[in-house]
Amino acid sequence: MSERALVxxxxxxxxxxxxxxxxxDVLVPPRMTRVPLAGADVxxxxxxxxxxxxxxxxxxxxxxPPAAPDxxxxxxxxxxxxxxxxxxxxxxxxxxxxxxxxxxxxxETLDPAWRGLSxxxxxxxxxxLVELDVTCLLDARVEAA
Amino acid sequence: MDDLLREFLTETGEAITALDADxxxxxxxxxxxxxxxxxxxxxxxxxxxxxxxxxxxxxxAHAAESILARLRDRELAVTPPVIGAVLESIDRIKAIxxxxxxxxxxxxxxxxxFIARLAALDTVATAELAVPQSPRxxxxxxxxxxxxxxxxxETVRVTVGLLDNLMAMAGELVLTRNQLMQLQRSAEGAAxxxxxxxxxxxxxxxxxxxxxxxxxxxxxxxAKLPRIVHDLARDLHKTIEIEMLGGGTELDRQVLxxxxxxxxxxxxxxxxxxxxxxxxxxRLGKPRAGRITVSAQQRSGHxxxxxxxxxxxxAIGKIKAHALMRGIVSESELAALSPEQIYRLIMxxxxxxxxxxxxxxxRGVGLDVVRANIEKLGGTIEIANAEGRGTHxxxxxxxxxxxxxALILECRGERFALAQLAVLELVKAGxxxxxxxxxxxxxxxxxxxxxxxxxVPLSGLMRLDDGAVPPSAxxxxxxxxxxxxxxxxxxxxxxxxIVVKPVAPLLRGLAIFAGATILGDGSxxxxxxxxxxxxxxxxxxxxxxxxxxxxxxxxxxxRMSLLLFRAGAGLKAVPLGVxxxxxxxxxxxxxxxxxxxxxxYRGRIMPLATVTPQDVLEGEGRRPVLVFAHGDAVMGLxxxxxxxxxxxxxxxxRTAGAQPGLLGSAIVAxxxxxxxxxxxxxKRARDDWFATAPQRRRVLLIENSVFARNLLTPLLTAxxxxxTTVESAEAALALSEAGTxxxxxxxxxxxxxxLRDGPWRDTPLVAPDAIQKLDRAALLDGLDRAFxxxxx
Numbered sequence: 041m042s043e044r045a046l047v048x049x050x051x052x053x054x055x056x057x058x059x060x061x062x063x064x065d066v067l068v069p070p071r072m073t074r075v076p077l078a079g080a081d082v083x084x085x086x087x088x089x090x091x092x093x094x095x096x097x098x099x100x101x102x103x104x105p106p107a108a109p110d111x112x113x114x115x116x117x118x119x120x121x122x123x124x125x126x127x128x129x130x131x132x133x134x135x136x137x138x139x140x141x142x143x144x145x146x147x148e149t150l151d152p153a154w155r156g157l158s159x160x161x162x163x164x165x166x167x168x169l170v171e172l173d174v175t176c177l178l179d180a181r182v183e184a185a
Numbered sequence: 186m187d188d189l190l191r192e193f194l195t196e197t198g199e200a201i202t203a204l205d206a207d208x209x210x211x212x213x214x215x216x217x218x219x220x221x222x223x224x225x226x227x228x229x230x231x232x233x234x235x236x237x238x239x240x241x242x243x244x245x246a247h248a249a250e251s252i253l254a255r256l257r258d259r260e261l262a263v264t265p266p267v268i269g270a271v272l273e274s275i276d277r278i279k280a281i282x283x284x285x286x287x288x289x290x291x292x293x294x295x296x297x298x299f300i301a302r303l304a305a306l307d308t309v310a311t312a313e314l315a316v317p318q319s320p321r322x323x324x325x326x327x328x329x330x331x332x333x334x335x336x337x338x339e340t341v342r343v344t345v346g347l348l349d350n351l352m353a354m355a356g357e358l359v360l361t362r363n364q365l366m367q368l369q370r371s372a373e374g375a376a377x378x379x380x381x382x383x384x385x386x387x388x389x390x391x392x393x394x395x396x397x398x399x400x401x402x403x404x405x406x407x408a409k410l411p412r413i414v415h416d417l418a419r420d421l422h423k424t425i426e427i428e429m430l431g432g433g434t435e436l437d438r439q440v441l442x443x444x445x446x447x448x449x450x451x452x453x454x455x456x457x458x459x460x461x462x463x464x465x466x467x468r469l470g471k472p473r474a475g476r477i478t479v480s481a482q483q484r485s486g487h488x489x490x491x492x493x494x495x496x497x498x499x500a501i502g503k504i505k506a507h508a509l510m511r512g513i514v515s516e517s518e519l520a521a522l523s524p525e526q527i528y529r530l531i532m533x534x535x536x537x538x539x540x541x542x543x544x545x546x547x548r549g550v551g552l553d554v555v556r557a558n559i560e561k562l563g564g565t566i567e568i569a570n571a572e573g574r575g576t577h578x579x580x581x582x583x584x585x586x587x588x589x590x591a592l593i594l595e596c597r598g599e600r601f602a603l604a605q606l607a608v609l610e611l612v613k614a615g616x617x618x619x620x621x622x623x624x625x626x627x628x629x630x631x632x633x634x635x636x637x638x639x640x641v642p643l644s645g646l647m648r649l650d651d652g653a654v655p656p657s658a659x660x661x662x663x664x665x666x667x668x669x670x671x672x673x674x675x676x677x678x679x680x681x682x683i684v685v686k687p688v689a690p691l692l693r694g695l696a697i698f699a700g701a702t703i704l705g706d707g708s709x710x711x712x713x714x715x716x717x718x719x720x721x722x723x724x725x726x727x728x729x730x731x732x733x734x735x736x737x738x739x740x741x742x743x744r745m746s747l748l749l750f751r752a753g754a755g756l757k758a759v760p761l762g763v764x765x766x767x768x769x770x771x772x773x774x775x776x777x778x779x780x781x782x783x784x785x786y787r788g789r790i791m792p793l794a795t796v797t798p799q800d801v802l803e804g805e806g807r808r809p810v811l812v813f814a815h816g817d818a819v820m821g822l823x824x825x826x827x828x829x830x831x832x833x834x835x836x837x838x839r840t841a842g843a844q845p846g847l848l849g850s851a852i853v854a855x856x857x858x859x860x861x862x863x864x865x866x867x868k869r870a871r872d873d874w875f876a877t878a879p880q881r882r883r884v885l886l887i888e889n890s891v892f893a894r895n896l897l898t899p900l901l902t903a904x905x906x907x908x909t910t911v912e913s914a915e916a917a918l919a920l921s922e923a924g925t926x927x928x929x930x931x932x933x934x935x936x937x938x939x940l941r942d943g944p945w946r947d948t949p950l951v952a953p954d955a956i957q958k959l960d961r962a963a964l965l966d967g968l969d970r971a972f973x974x975x976x977x
Contacts, residue, residue, distance in 0.1 A: 071708060072709075073599075073708060073709040073710060073711070074599060075692060075695070075698075075711060076599065076647035076648060076649060076711075077647060077648060077695055077697065078692055078695060082691070082692070085701055085709040085711070086709060087703050087707055087708065087709050090357060090360070090703065092686050092689070092701045092702075092703065092709050093689075094689040094691050094692060096691075121690075123689055123690060123691075125689075125691070178691075181691055182690045182691050
């Protein structure tokens with residue numbers, strides 16, 4: 041069995057997993073600065089201990105309806121090509137240890153917007169968990185910029 | 186002393202120090218690594234000496250090197266006489282180095298005997314050869330052999346990583362200082378005000394000092410160019426002179442490293458492809474020697490590097506054919522490109538114009554790599570070309586000084602930073618001020634002195650709201666590529682020292698931002714890039730290098746402000762950004778200078794042109810004139826009537842075989858309109874005119890402050906004046922007694938009053954106040970006015 045450790049987060053009612061190796065920090069997002077003219081999914085810039093980090097709203101990125109303005113959010117800070125990014129999610133649940141062999145391929149009917157960003161699906165007892173492909177997610181975003 | 190020599194001395198001094206400690210153990214211990222180290226030292230010295238022209242040192246090092254080589258190859262045993270000879274070589278080298286350090290030249294002396302002795306070691310069985318212990322007989326040995334500490338006492342080599350680290354820490358210190366300052370401002374009667382002030386001062390000094398450690402004169406990047414050009418000229422059988430100006434311009438070390446290769450490449454290109462062989466040049470009536478000019482200067486927060494040659498220039502036909510052949514563009518795409526865009530094709534990957542690929546350039550890596558390197562630095566490169574007369578590249582690089590002083594602006598509740606260097610002035614504008622905001626068909630403009638300043642509402646540009654200009658606002662006047670415009674904001678906060686952090690890759694597409702920073706209160710704010718703003722608002726579309734437009738017709742489709750006018754048949758238009766001023770001209774005032782129409786304007790002669798044949802100038806009455814200005818050149822385009830200013834998405838279509846001076850045509854406000862190419866008229870005016878009638882007014886600047894002199898002299902020179910600078914009224918009097926004459930004197934009142942009775946009493950005195958305030962615009966206006974009167 042190949043054990044995988046995933047940080048599980050909830051966004052728009054769906055459970056997602058982010059591989060622990062990518063995650064640098066989990067925090068309540070500090071005050072954010074809007075970036076005019078940036079893409080819709082850019083929630084703003086935040087100051088993470090002296091580093092400027094772009095925050096991406098995972099809801100917008102995944103085509104989910106936006107969060108209520110006063111809804112609490114959490115920030116999962118991931119590293120990609122030496123840069124830090126903050127992914128805004130609704131809540132962070134826990135670190136799950138899963139058997140990597142139990143991952144299932146994406147169903148063919150999965151929204152194409154999700155298919156490129158999903159490594160595969162884990163069937164947990166209580167829900168389905170979509171493992172996010174952080175590299176793809178940010179690569180596609182950086183290239184589009 | 187020569188930089189190269191200085192560098193050589195430092196490096197060699199260090200290498201010797203490193204060896205010195207081990208040398209004492211050399212006798213009786215033939216450590217191969219130590220011998221190898223000494224061998225390398227001699228070898229390096231030998232190689233460098235040839236380059237620097239130090240024959241004595243070279244001969245010594247060469248002789249010593251061969252001993253070491255034989256030791257290494259075990260052709261010679263390690264014996265006391267051999268070791269003694271090696272040590273003596275080192276001592277002699279040290280002595281010569283010391284003399285070089287002190288005098289900048291090799292000392293007199295002859296090492297022939299010593300070298301012969303070394304050679305003898307080569308052949309004779311070594312043990313019985315008695316070599317005098319240490320150098321007693323040699324002329325240099327009389328001098329004290331200096332310790333290498335002395336050689337390197339002025340410099341310390343540190344790793345680049347350490348410097349970068351220091352820079353980052355100084356940056357963090359600045360931020361922390363700012364935070365403390367903010368806390369102190371809100372604290373009541375703070376007891377720590379004084380130490381904090383001291384801390385603040387030290388922080389500033391530290392930051393400046395650290396920054397300086399990273400600055401290097403650009404000379405370092407081009408020191409080898411004359412040699413390269415010389416060798417190239419020899420190989421290519423051409424005569425080429427290279428001129429380098431502004432070598433003292435300082436650049437951040439990182440930037441310097443990254444432009445070294447592009448610069449070299451471009452100069453090679455100029456020598457190889459640009460400059461013609463001497464016979465061809467002679468046939469063309471050009472001087473036999475080709476000329477390459479490389480210059481660098483700092484201009485409003487950027488480093489501008491120009492590389493020009495007086496060679497054959499780019500042949501547009503050849504570029505087209507080549508681009509087609511290489512499949513870089515298709516025929517239909519090509520038809521839609523302007524000449525400027527076609528020139529830019531040579532910087533596309535896979536392009537090489539040389540008909541035969543030579544060993545010198547044209548090795549497949551070329552200008553595309555140059556362009557990529559420059560863009561990586563956040564810079565731009567532009568090409569100006571005159572077929573048959575040469576090519577001129579202008580590279581604009583950001584200083585990328587990590588720390589800058591910035592103005593914090595506010596617009597619709599959002600704050601932005603703008604580098605203070607980019608700010609020319611702040612003007613309160615709107616209702617009830619001296620500067621009402623006016624509209625030309627919904628496009629806001631403002632009159633600022635004699636200029637019509639286009640305004641860009643930041644709120645609209647940033648889509649913070651509909652971009653409506655409030656009744657009163659603040660205008661930040663800034664300048665991009667020689668063209669000024671105003672950014673409309675709601676408020677201006679104070680000035681803060683900010684640490685520029687690069688924009689995250691994800692936001693790099695947003696050209697209006699130069700970076701981001703963290704303010705004293707811990708919040709993140711974006712830094713505005715004036716060039717990006719100008720490009721985004723289509724200001725001066727002709728001069729601001731926008732990212733290369735995708736080669737598809739229609740050529741451009743973005744919003745721009747156009748000035749619509751009538752001249753001859755049909756509507757014409759020109760981008761508003763390229764119009765420096767709108768004037769009205771009495772046709773009776775037109776004079777003929779050298780057979781061409783011109784008018785006296787602001788103390789200068791301004792050539793005039795018309796879109797249609799020139800007989801329209803021979804009527805009576807008044808006509809509007811569009812004044813185009815670029816650098817030194819200014820010209821007026823006389824038109825029949827100004828119609829309107831429109832701001833709309835314009836698709837300019839290029840008409841095949843369009844008459845020169847036309848960019849193309851477009852549908853503007855529902856009507857077919859010819860778009861005028863201001864660059865064409867300016868260039869024509871400059872080529873026809875300024876080449877034949879150089880007229881530089883002589884200005885005497887009397888100023889006792891070094892700072893003001895350094896600030897004003899380049900400004901006046903750049904404005905086209907022939908400037909003489911003196912620091913006191915006495916020095917000025919000396920000039921006056923020597924009979925030197927000037928067209929105007931720039932000085933403050935106190936210094937100038939002593940001159941009032943002298944032979945210069947009729948020479949206009951300009952702008953005493955402007956000097957004190959260092960108000961550049963007022964100074965230039967003052968001069969313009971003075972000459973206006975003198976000419977009238």
